[in-house]
Amino acid sequence: MSQYVKDLMNEVKARNPNEPEFHQAVQEVAESLAIVLDRHPEYRTAKILERILEPERVIMFRVPWVDEEGKTHINRGYRIEMNSAIGPYKGGLRFHPSVNLSILKFLAFEQVFKNSLTSLPMGGGKGGSDFDPKGKSDLKVMRFCQSFMSELQRHIGPNTDVPAGDIGVGGREIGYLFGMYKKLRNEFTGVLTGKGLNWGGSLIRPEATGYGAVYFAAEMLSSRNETLEGKVCLVSGSGNVAQYTVEKINQLGGKVVTLSDSTGYIYDEEGISPEKLLYVMDLKNVRRGRIQEYVTKYKSAVYTALDPKADYNPLWNHKASCAFPSATQNEINAKDAQNLLNNGVYVVSEGANMPTTIDGVNLFLDKKILYGPGKAANAGGVSVSGLEMSQNSMRLPWTREEVDDRLRMIMKNIHKTCVDMAERFGTPGNYVNGANIGGFLKVADAMMDQGVV
Numbered sequence: 001m002s003q004y005v006k007d008l009m010n011e012v013k014a015r016n017p018n019e020p021e022f023h024q025a026v027q028e029v030a031e032s033l034a035i036v037l038d039r040h041p042e043y044r045t046a047k048i049l050e051r052i053l054e055p056e057r058v059i060m061f062r063v064p065w066v067d068e069e070g071k072t073h074i075n076r077g078y079r080i081e082m083n084s085a086i087g088p089y090k091g092g093l094r095f096h097p098s099v100n101l102s103i104l105k106f107l108a109f110e111q112v113f114k115n116s117l118t119s120l121p122m123g124g125g126k127g128g129s130d131f132d133p134k135g136k137s138d139l140k141v142m143r144f145c146q147s148f149m150s151e152l153q154r155h156i157g158p159n160t161d162v163p164a165g166d167i168g169v170g171g172r173e174i175g176y177l178f179g180m181y182k183k184l185r186n187e188f189t190g191v192l193t194g195k196g197l198n199w200g201g202s203l204i205r206p207e208a209t210g211y212g213a214v215y216f217a218a219e220m221l222s223s224r225n226e227t228l229e230g231k232v233c234l235v236s237g238s239g240n241v242a243q244y245t246v247e248k249i250n251q252l253g254g255k256v257v258t259l260s261d262s263t264g265y266i267y268d269e270e271g272i273s274p275e276k277l278l279y280v281m282d283l284k285n286v287r288r289g290r291i292q293e294y295v296t297k298y299k300s301a302v303y304t305a306l307d308p309k310a311d312y313n314p315l316w317n318h319k320a321s322c323a324f325p326s327a328t329q330n331e332i333n334a335k336d337a338q339n340l341l342n343n344g345v346y347v348v349s350e351g352a353n354m355p356t357t358i359d360g361v362n363l364f365l366d367k368k369i370l371y372g373p374g375k376a377a378n379a380g381g382v383s384v385s386g387l388e389m390s391q392n393s394m395r396l397p398w399t400r401e402e403v404d405d406r407l408r409m410i411m412k413n414i415h416k417t418c419v420d421m422a423e424r425f426g427t428p429g430n431y432v433n434g435a436n437i438g439g440f441l442k443v444a445d446a447m448m449d450q451g452v453v
Contacts, residue, residue, distance in 0.1 A: 002034045004044070012053065019102035021329060025109050025354060026053050028361070032436035035425050046452070048444045053109060057081040058101070059155050063129060065147040067140050077148050079127035079155055079163075082108035085446040088159055089125030090115055090382060092166030095173065099128045103329070107166075107353055111382070113439025114375040117414045120386035125161055127152070133168050135288070145176035153181050158189045158392070164385045165194040167328065170240065170285075171206070190392025193385035202388035204403040205381075209351060210244030211404070212380015212411050213324055213372075217349035218252060219415035220370040220431070229253035232320040234345070236260045236313075237327035238284050238291050241351040241378070245324050246277050258315050260327060261291040265315040268294075268301035312336050319343045326351030334359035341367055350374035361432060368429060376414050376435040383410045414438075 005027070012026050030049065037044045063075040078101065081089045091111040094104070104126045112124030129148060133141050156163060165174055174194045181191055188200075195201035204211070218228055231254045235242050238259045246256045255271040259280060272280070279297055283289045295303040304314055312335040316323065323345050325331055329352065332340070337360035340348070348364060349372040350356065356364070356373075364371040384407055391397055398406075418434030421441075427433045 004037065005030045005034055008050070011050075016102075016105070019105060021102045021106040021354070022109065024330075024358060025106040028358060028432070029109070029113065029436045029440070032433045033440055035427075035433075036437055036440065039425070042448070043444050046448060048447055049440075051447065052083055052112060052440075052443065055080050055082050055105065055108065056084060057155075059127075060101075061151045063131070063144065063148050063151070065143045067143065068137065073144075075129050075131040075144065075148075077127070077129045077151060078104050079152060079161070080104045080108040080125055081155070081161055082124040082126070083112045083443060084123035085443050085450060086116060087121035087123045089161035090122035090164070090385065091124055091126040092128075092164045093169045093173075093177075094126070094128035094166040095131045095133050095168030096128070097130055097132045099130045104128060106329070110353055110375050112443060113436060114379045115382055115386075116439040116442045117376060117417060117435060118379050118383045118386060118410055119413060120383065122162075122382065122386055122389075125163070126166075127163060128166065128169070131168075133173065138172065141173060142176045145173055146180045149177045149180035150184065152177075153184050156181075156191055158191050158389070162190065162385075162389060163192055164382070167239070170194075171196060190389050193388045195388070200388075200392050202384055202391055202403060203398070203400040204407060205384045205388055206240060207244040207247070208384035208407055209241045209378050209381030210246075210326070211248045212383065212407060213241070213245055213326070213349045213351040213377045214248035214252065215380065215408050215411040216372045216377040216415055217322060217324070217347055217370075219412055220347060220349070220372055223419070224370070227252070228322070231255070231322050231347075232257060233322040233324060234258045234316060234318060234320045234340075235324045235326055235351075236265070236315055236331060236355075237325075237352065238280060239326075241381075242324075242326040243277065243281055243284070245326055245351055246272055246280075247274070249324075250274055250277070254322065257318065257320070259291055259294070260315055262306070263290050263292060264303055264305040265313075266291055266294045266301045266303050267315075267318060268298060270300045312339060316340050317343065320345050322347040322349070324349055324351050325355035327355065328352055329354045330357050332356040332360045334363060336360060337363040341369070346370060348372065349377040351378050353378065365430060365432065371431055372418075373432050373435050375439060376418050376431060379414055380407055380411055383407055
């Protein structure tokens, strides 16, 4: 670690105490950018990186709501408006008990670079609440969303900040949030993405993050003249990202053998076929059940309960060629990374945000496997969010094929940017450096043009 990075991290930790996820995200980016800042001292003089890691605005607010039994609840709401140098703030809302400033700042920071890589005019932001929609009635979720939006609506807009969904925020939540925004502001605008198809949504948006992660993996494999055909794949999670990752892998001839949720994971050696995937989609999206139910329907599968005391995740300890972590941050530690390598995995394409710890990332880089970091590999979701914004602005919907073609081309271009930037700065094949540098340069140049603001 260079002296500049050490000094920067000491300052970040002093100014942002007790925010480990944010520290981790900043350190990974700073280590990649050290060579850029040495070669371009004007960025260091203008303190561009220091300005990027300081949010332009942090909004925190009370969210009181009353359930159908008349009981009052109080949650905490957030919106981190990180950087608007290249466009309106853009990034998801996460509803989960783990939500805090550290997690949202790391997500917003990552979003700045991810959005830059898409080449679409979007800045970076993130928000959410410690509210947990899991297991709650539609009425409870609606009342919370309406209270949440009654404050958030003051801070967002189609040319200011355009939130989307994330963990715990799917089509149901986006609908309730949009309905309240429309009522309070008396306007029908593209202020949220991930909307229903009947009221401004885009085809392929639900599929976009999962599809994009698979397209990115396919691009990495193509650099070695390989395809996904016949390859065994490990996928974590069982939500939106994981579901459509499985769907696209199946379409490209691969075989997925795992899925998980917060209680444990299933291993199906025969593969999660399109028919089995439909069952998972009904289980998770409609019945909102647990992945354990899969093994009662399909006897070929084995369920393993989560052991919170274990220092590794057995999901990553199966023979495979490819891994698609699609659940949450830091789900692959150094031991998991070593298990993946020992079991023959040489392609990792991250569908989740920062799912691998720094020690795990360093193992992947040392072994020179095809490792696609989240800010590049999972940029498909925000890319189609950007395309949804374009369609809203034009008042014109595009066909499924047109959106999918645009998504595939964006992922192809992101892959090319990563490869080109890694090579240009002396670390060929290092997708982490390529993604961080490629995302940084566009934002940095915009900030230089716009002055110290």
